[in-house]
Amino acid sequence: KQEVTQIPAALSVPEGENLVLNCSFTDSAIYNLQWFRQDPGKGLTSLLLIQSSQREQTSGRLNASLDKSSGRSTLYIAASQPGDSATYLCAATSGNTGKLIFGQGTTLQVKP
């Protein structure tokens, strides 16, 4: 059974810092790995999707990596801004059904 864990649970950094969020999963036979952003009381916004055959994906200041052998993914945020404050969720898909297994999330606060 796939389990997804995220650390830290919460993170507070000053504006401008680079930061890394961690995600680990127990079953390396994943179909893909995704990172989402969730603002308080809101739905989910997909940030990056890494297929199982890929090692990383980049979008603007965001870079996500995937290491299936170690069961880990990281989300790197460069030059953080107060607008980046949100909860970041990683989710693994086992098989191509679209069923997502979510981690508990990391709540990020970027202070001006």
Place this chain on the structure above:
Amino acid sequence: GAVVSQHPSWVICKSGTSVKIECRSLDFQATTMFWYRQFPKQSLMLMATSNEGSKATYEQGVEKDKFLINHASLTLSTLTVTSAHPEDSSFYICSPGTNYGYTFGSGTRLTVV
């Protein structure tokens, strides 16, 4: 991209009443819809998977008689929370899954008083 419209955005109901949540696919046909819920300060957990024209499949620990799912057409899936109790207060959100870019509905905040 695929757009899913979810209603209502929030609802407050009394204990014992039923609440229906709708997810409509606006520009595509969804044969499958995943329903997740999120308790405060917890992550999203898959509740059930609805399939157009057939019975939904429920995750372990989710009562199928309490959470009624209907997927009668390719553009509409509904989740009805029957005889709601305060412990059902949660954030419910739908997604059609992999074929549609993992788009999600905007979510429904249910509060049972």
